[in-house]
Amino acid sequence: MSDDATAARAAAADAAADANADETGDVDARTGGPALEVEDLRKSFAGLVAVDGATFSVEQGSLTGLIGPNGAGKSTTFNCITGVHDVDGGTVRFFGEDVTGLRTNRVAERGLVRTFQIARELEEMTVLENLMLAPGDQRGETLAQAVLPGFRDAVRDRERALREEVWETLELFEIDHLADEQAGNLSGGQRKLLELSRALLTDPDMLLLDEPFAGVNPTLEEKLLDRIHALQRERGLTFLLVEHDMDLIMNHCEHVIVMHQGQVLAEGPPEAVRDDEQVIDAYLGEEI
């Protein structure tokens, strides 16, 4: 059953991406081919090899799972892709453009946005302020626009529009009752939701999600996954998801990449990966 569903979803995503490409110039040049290509990525910390020549690619519009035991190098891979760490070797391409070694903000500007495994909320800012921060290139983000009287009205108009968008997101993520709360007071699961919603508000082309559902209740998790699928279909968004819940991976991902000791051990459709001897040895074992 999940087989058919996944295939159908993938087909739908492709079709939607094509349809989208006609309407919005944005996705136009980006149809077909991988959104993200990582080639021979290497990173070590003082002799400890965290990523050891990882090579994989993520199809545009897909929800791809990135799995592997703790310490496999998944988070480090995210950090290398997004310029948080300098890489020791290898290349990262995003829609064909080399983004290796770009600063974190440049990567994000290009539409490749990530969340952190350990949620990084801006503690002393409210949930609303955390989310209002996200949209890129806001009017009023330059000093002159912020201060000079002539710009102020335009800035306020834009902020009102943004506020509306932010409140909708809060409702979707069921954290609207926390709107005025200091982000530092949220629970672990709520912080995860804050991160995910904040990342979505940047209007990205691709999201790297590092265990986004840790501590989130299952009902909401299903709802957010539905939303993710909708974004895949409607806007051709690409997702790379680190997740430990195998059922979730099996039911929702079109493609799975397995990392082990800094390398890609296997990749393919969920079922193929699940039945792969090497993967079972390295990681899954009795879980399946």
Add this chain to the structure above:
Amino acid sequence: MSDGPGALDGVRRRWDAAATRVFGNDPLLVAAVMLGIYVLFTAMTLVGPSGGDLGAIVSNLQAVTFWTALYAMMALALNLHWGYTGLFNIGVAGFMAVGVYAFAALTVPPSASPPGLGLPLVVGIAGGMLAAAFVGVLTALPALRLRADYLAIVTVALSEIIRRSLLSPELEEFTLFSNLGFVPDVTLGSGAGRGINMPTNPSIPVKSVLYTDPGNPAAGGRTVVGKAVLGAAESAGVRETVVSQFAYTLVLVAVVVLFYWLLVRVGNSPFGRVLKAIREDELVANSLGKDTRVFKIKVFALGCALMGLGGILWEAQRGFTDASVTTFRPLQTFYIFVALIIGGAGSNTGSVLGGALFAGLLFQGPLFVRRIVAHLLNLGDPPSTFVGAAAGLFSLELGGFLAYTVNNISELRFVFLGLVLIYLMQRRPTGLLGHRKEAAASVDLMERPGGESDE
């Protein structure tokens, strides 16, 4: 019976509401604190050596307002760096020095010694601010790319380098462009230890309200306003200089208001939101696509410009600047930090309150106490060492110890400052108002679209 607690609760609620109305209103809060300080200083003047002399009271109130305004101004500027953005700038005194020395170089007449360019006042002020901003950016560019602590080290080192250079005989007078035919020679100077006379300075236009020849009030006559105000003041026993100082202090207060307005506006904007995010977690801001380096450089430049202006206004009252005074030492930066910490980093109103409390209670207050105690108690000659003073304690002769304490109150202020800081760190690390979160948007975010709240 069951009414009792309910009624009490009602009273308490009404009391809380009233308190919030008064103290939730920032201008009123500042006014209340200033009023408290005025009452205290009036009382201290009354029991002090000058007694009930109105002239003395006015003079003292003007002094405490003057220092309050200066510290409030500087604390506000520092709040932009440290409170909003988390930039640990401990070279504030250096940026003040750059501001006022650049100002002097631009405005002092070429005939003076050391000479300047003789440009108009406004040019001098703008130039002083720009120079401070420029030096700030130059320092910050390499340091802002690194971790926060590097900025601290670089700024404190820079402020000392600036001060020492200004004191160095090498820069007492020097000539620029001396061998270039197409540009005229320009001779400038820091005056080294002598300092620079600033005949053109921001206190002059203020004095011109009172005097026809503001540069030399004694020589020229008085304006119409001057005749009225000074006449009234004299009949009340207030000295002429106190009046013109008060007028200048009013200008400082206006500048504090201007700083406050500017910083609130900076804070309540998308720009300010990014500043806050940088303070909280710069990597998050980067991950959302914000080029934080640009924000940090801009905000550093703006804060330094305000510090430069502060330096100009600080020294203008004297009409003179010299780098050997405390104003440009690291100690000055420390004072400004204390003011901001008391008021609460991150809060603009807190910065102003901190400036008032620091200037009033910690900086000026103890000096008054010394005068009062010396006036009221005849303590005789104080022992010259602490051991001598402490020895008296054992023989239960408190007079010697008290005399020693009072005599050294200037230095003991540091002990007192330390105690205040320790207390704040333990009991209220956020200062008076730092716990209060200032909004980081130009609109009320809690106004919920779709009519769920009262829009």
